[in-house]
Amino acid sequence: MRVLMVDDEVELVNALVERLGIRDIDAVGVTNGHDALEKIYEEPFDVVVCDVKMPGLGGLDVIKKVKEKWPDLAVILLTGHGSTRDAEEGVRAGAFRYLMKPINIETLVEVLREATEAGNGRGDGQIP
Amino acid sequence: MVRSPDRDLAARQNGFAFFGAITASLSHELNNVLATIKELSGLLEDLVHAVKPERPLNGERVISSLEKMNVQVERGRRYVKQLNRFAHSADEPEAAIDLCDTVAEIVALSQRLAKLNRVDLITELPEQMVKIDGSSFEAQHVLYRCLKAVMTAAGQGEKVVVRLSDDGPRIVVEVAGPDRAIDVSPEWLHVTERLAEEVGAVFVSEGGDSGKMLLHWEPGRAVIGEVRL
Numbered sequence: 319m320r321v322l323m324v325d326d327e328v329e330l331v332n333a334l335v336e337r338l339g340i341r342d343i344d345a346v347g348v349t350n351g352h353d354a355l356e357k358i359y360e361e362p363f364d365v366v367v368c369d370v371k372m373p374g375l376g377g378l379d380v381i382k383k384v385k386e387k388w389p390d391l392a393v394i395l396l397t398g399h400g401s402t403r404d405a406e407e408g409v410r411a412g413a414f415r416y417l418m419k420p421i422n423i424e425t426l427v428e429v430l431r432e433a434t435e436a437g438n439g440r441g442d443g444q445i446p
Numbered sequence: 447m448v449r450s451p452d453r454d455l456a457a458r459q460n461g462f463a464f465f466g467a468i469t470a471s472l473s474h475e476l477n478n479v480l481a482t483i484k485e486l487s488g489l490l491e492d493l494v495h496a497v498k499p500e501r502p503l504n505g506e507r508v509i510s511s512l513e514k515m516n517v518q519v520e521r522g523r524r525y526v527k528q529l530n531r532f533a534h535s536a537d538e539p540e541a542a543i544d545l546c547d548t549v550a551e552i553v554a555l556s557q558r559l560a561k562l563n564r565v566d567l568i569t570e571l572p573e574q575m576v577k578i579d580g581s582s583f584e585a586q587h588v589l590y591r592c593l594k595a596v597m598t599a600a601g602q603g604e605k606v607v608v609r610l611s612d613d614g615p616r617i618v619v620e621v622a623g624p625d626r627a628i629d630v631s632p633e634w635l636h637v638t639e640r641l642a643e644e645v646g647a648v649f650v651s652e653g654g655d656s657g658k659m660l661l662h663w664e665p666g667r668a669v670i671g672e673v674r675l
Contacts, residue, residue, distance in 0.1 A: 333486050334485055373561055398478055399474065419478070419481040420477070421481070
């Protein structure tokens, strides 16, 4: 399974990537929405895990752009907001699910597996 | 100053909205700090669980994670201190306040907004104290409105400078962004003028494409509103 982690909190992304690696999940981290889209163009991923609130392109912008080009690529949103309004909007826009920060790593792994089974990812790594 | 009930209600609603914006921003940052500490401590737990006779604990990775946790704890302490000072800024409706402190505090509280707007927010403050009589909370409120309007008009990577000067008879706080029109509504303007009055200042927007907003204090002089947009 290949996972792209997107969050502007650098140390959070790095720690999550390492923890997923320990669980035999191949994860790559980036810290903004623009880099996330570039990465998805370059490499195939099964799931994108993306923070809702980020400078520049936020999670909702990322999901809209991802769904335009790769409708089967699963996106999981992360939110630290007390209000879940934005995350629910993300689900309406096509997100597989949203998780509240701080997250539980075992819950994340479980949701990643479900998302991989539900979506087709970008198996061939080709730009559509 | 005699205030009408309508005006009191509007002022309260604006004050609550400002208080909400600041506390939401800081609590969001604190949540990020806690989320990061949780993952770093989880990583330590993972590393310990992965220890086997043939694979001993990697001391460097443990120390690196602990150092990163310490950085996050310090970051969290800074937010808590800012939040606490902000909460106490409403304690006294009328007191001698140092505008240098007030400007520094609201700029620190606005850094997340600056980050989301991808704007570089900096201050230029005099070394000596600049005293005015008023409410620290209300002074921060009117400054925040100016900061938010100017930062919204600024583009990615551009600079917004909050400059405080005291030339004796006149104290000026200038919020200056790039040379660009600042789009504010007549209602925004009205509320900002009234808030400035509450702290004994005059709000001036330089208009056109100047990208600047100013607050003037002229102690001992009659306050005359001057707004050019």
